[in-house]
Amino acid sequence: MQILIRLGKRILAGIVMVLAVASFTFFLVRLMPGNPVAAKYNELILRGMTPVQAMDQVRMMYGFMPHQPLWQQYLLYINQILHLNLGRSISYDGVPVIHIILGAAPWTIILVLTGLIASFVVGVLAGVIAAIKRTSPTGSVLSLSGSILHGIPQFVMGLFLAYVFTTLWVIFPFGAPYNAALTPGLNWPFISSLVRHAVLPVATYALSSYGGWMLTMKSSVITVLGDDFILASEVRGIKMSTQVKYIAHNAILPLFTVFALSIGFMFGGSIFIEDIFDYPGLGNLLLHAINSRDYPLMTGAFLLITAAVIISNIFADFLYSVVDPRIRR
Template sequence: MKYLLRKVLLYVFIAWAALTMNFLIPRLMPGDPVSLLVERLNGRIDPAAMSAIAESYGITDDPLLVQYLDYLGSLARGDLGLSIGLYPVPVADIVMGALPWTIGLVGTTTVISFVIGTALGVVLAWRRGKRTDLLLPGLTFLNAVPYFWMALILVLVFAVNLGWFPVSQAYTPGLTPGLTPEFVGSVLYHAVLPAITIIIASFAGWVLSMRNMTVTVLGEDYVTMAEAKGLPRRMIRLDYAARNAILPSVTGFALSLGAVVGGSMLTEVIFNYPGVGYTLFQAVQNQDFPLMQGLFLIISLAVIAANLIADVVYVFLDPRTRQEG
């Protein structure tokens, strides 16, 4: 359809712009990775190796267009450069090592909080004016609580005071990563507090937004007309109200899924969880610009892909978009 084709072309252009900005910004900044690496090593680098190191970071005397084409070729091969803080470890290896932890933790909890929050929001909208409205002040409070504050409280109560859960890390130190019951159990055990933190701090927002949107939709003329026709209440609530009310939440959910790749930085930092957010925090601390550049690129592309998926879902949820095509 024309609608989807326009969207795909738009996001391809946005992705190209993100790649280009990722190429230009480091080259417009003062200094370069090689100088920073030499400074870190107190000048203990063989001058003969300097040119090879500079070339590994894409710093050459070639014209900018040639460098740009080499940069795109490197990206096509999955080459994001070399880390400064962990030189000469490739940035791609560091990113791929952090991604599974973030996707496993933040991705799973984002889906859980969205499903629970959306379903509860619809129920609260159907029961507006009843005792269930007493939940709204508590939900509003939870929606205003910052992630890091919730994480600190949970760590203090359940890890420090009660000792029920570990304070940090993704698994018990000394264990060999693998699909063994001991390792998997340790990963799940260490993920409990970070997961609860993210779910509690995010699901309230889904509840409130879905409830408010559903209440608005229930007051629309076409819902009143459906009630006047005597259609079953279940059909009115699901097919007329909930289906239309969830459209804005789909966009928010897509953005949340895109942000999953970036991780919940403060939560990961508090729990020393080795995800993308914690890796980005360490990269900033270490002034590891190639690693930051690679992480920002991956996060940007993830957000773009998530928005494209949201537009595809819109086509199936909202017939009006198909008519535009």
């Protein structure tokens, strides 16, 4: 019961936070130079419409009056958000923003979630080994691999992999998330094409985030190794495998929060990778929205990122109270 009350409070606070960020982005986005409605209006005039026709067309397309004062637009916007309506896109000629975002999200989720989980698992394991064997060559090589991969920018890694595996050795296909000749659906050729196209972008993401996980885990493990209870378990003759379990369990705690937040930030997409490998994910969407001054799409995308980060934060807190008894009440 107490947990439910706490959870309820957290969710309420989360909603307030989402609205606060939504307000902030609403004004921030409108501070950008350029006016898309005016641009569309001018375009329609150039196509030969009369000013009245053009005005009606614009109003119909976007569902709001471009001459309303900002505060009225803001109130309307907040009201719409509370009704889970994110408005219509400007650059996609009036398609509801929510549809566009939901269409792009799966691509990003495939790409980033797979890469995130792969890099987390491999990075954490490598970090444990690197810390325990830090005086041996194995440990040095692992640490070095982490530092180097952490240092290579994502777009360099992406271009490098693309060059090596799609040009030098043509092992994987380049560009597009799947072979356009196939019909999307639950059939084998489509799924295998999907997987083959995903290998390089996922590998790029995984390789460039591996170093961060590995180095963080290594330093966390080294801290735990200095703790009294590790020496104590050695002195009590606890088996090595159990000791490693003790160490890993204690060392991984600080990484949980970072991992949960990364899942939240996932909805920001991975702009460089999506751009290089031509993935129609959220990163490309955001880029497109910014380039075409598509305010509703931009605020919608930002709102999604905000909500995802806040939700994953609440989730991380609760997960923490499960894995760490000291946080429990």
